[in-house]
Amino acid sequence: MSFGKPGNLSEIRRGEIAFHDAALCFQQWQSCASCHPDARADALNWDLLNDGIGNPKNSRSMLFAHTISPVMISGIRPNAETAVRAGFRFIQFVSVPDETTACVDAYLKALRPIPGKAVNGQESGAAALRGKQLFARAQCSTCHAGEYYTDGKLYDVGLGPDERGIRQFVTPPLAEVWRTAPYLYDGRAESIREVLTTFNRGDTHGKTSDLSEQDIDDLAAYILSL
Numbered sequence: 001m002s003f004g005k006p007g008n009l010s011e012i013r014r015g016e017i018a019f020h021d022a023a024l025c026f027q028q029w030q031s032c033a034s035c036h037p038d039a040r041a042d043a044l045n046w047d048l049l050n051d052g053i054g055n056p057k058n059s060r061s062m063l064f065a066h067t068i069s070p071v072m073i074s075g076i077r078p079n080a081e082t083a084v085r086a087g088f089r090f091i092q093f094v095s096v097p098d099e100t101t102a103c104v105d106a107y108l109k110a111l112r113p114i115p116g117k118a119v120n121g122q123e124s125g126a127a128a129l130r131g132k133q134l135f136a137r138a139q140c141s142t143c144h145a146g147e148y149y150t151d152g153k154l155y156d157v158g159l160g161p162d163e164r165g166i167r168q169f170v171t172p173p174l175a176e177v178w179r180t181a182p183y184l185y186d187g188r189a190e191s192i193r194e195v196l197t198t199f200n201r202g203d204t205h206g207k208t209s210d211l212s213e214q215d216i217d218d219l220a221a222y223i224l225s226l
């Protein structure tokens with residue numbers, strides 16, 4: 001037996017440890033997981049400086065972050081690799097070896113979704129199936145397109161400007177949104193229903209004004225099953 005010696009940990013496991021390690025922070029008071037618990041989102045708004053000061057943004061999930069580009073809701077970083085390195089440097093004020101950031105990339109790339117349908121059993125629900133058709137009819141799929149439900153493009157969907165005048169945001173992926181409320185860049189929407197109704201009065205974010213109450217519920221059920 002040898003105590004104190006690390007075993008033969010995989011790159012993914014070492015990345016998971018670094019992501020949760022507050023020793024990798026100036027004065028050791030927070031880790032990546034402080035704002036990204038389970039590598040998802042803590043539901044809070046944080047005023048990071050990469051898009052200016054005084055305009056807090058809702059935390060984001062790490063799921064599929066390495067498959068989309070650009071990242072950050074304002075698209076201020078080209079990819080997740082850059083964001084990971086910037087996180088250590090500008091949020092945790094620490095310099096870590098390239099080996100560590102490579103392991104964090106490996107850990108985050110290894111994350112797998114837990115689909116909403118596996119959690120709340122909507123897979124075979126008639127509501128979610130009807131909602132899937134509405135997703136196309138309401139033009140959601142023009143931007144929330146492809147395997148990750150994003151086209152990676154910036155749009156003004158009528159929700160801005162933020163406090164710094166930013167109006168354009170990158171289409172966010174929708175997998176696992178059941179676990180990332182509140183929604184939109186400043187977390188103003190508590191539910192998917194609110195995204196589709198209260199905060200889409202002018203059809204600037206998909207065509208929802210002609211949907212019935214039942215349709216809205218069905219579309220929300222579908223989104224929550226992803």
Ligand code: HEC
Pocket residue numbers: 019030031032033034035036045046048051057058059060061062064065068070071072073074080081083084085087088091092104
């Ligand atoms: C103080 C809270 C906080 C800490 C600590 C933090 N983050 Fe973040 N992170 C955020 C917020 C808030 C966003 C979303 C900002 C935005 O959209 O402009 C974000 C976004 C990201 C993104 C982009 C995700 C995407 O798909 O757009 C990555 C990658 C990321 N963080 C990685 C990390 C890593 C790695 C660490 C540790 C070194 C870390 N974060 C520490 C709050 C934090």
Ligand code: HEC
Pocket residue numbers: 073135138139140141142143144154155156157159169170171172174177180182183184185186192195196205206207208219223
């Ligand atoms: C023109 C492109 C576009 C269309 C069409 C569109 N979206 Fe979006 N969607 C976006 C953008 C950009 C955001 C980010 C806005 C923000 O964060 O404030 C977003 C945000 C969202 C969110 C919040 C995700 C989160 O994690 O906060 C949901 C849910 C969503 N859209 C669902 C839909 C549905 C359902 C439709 C169809 C009714 C739709 N979208 C149509 C571009 C689009």
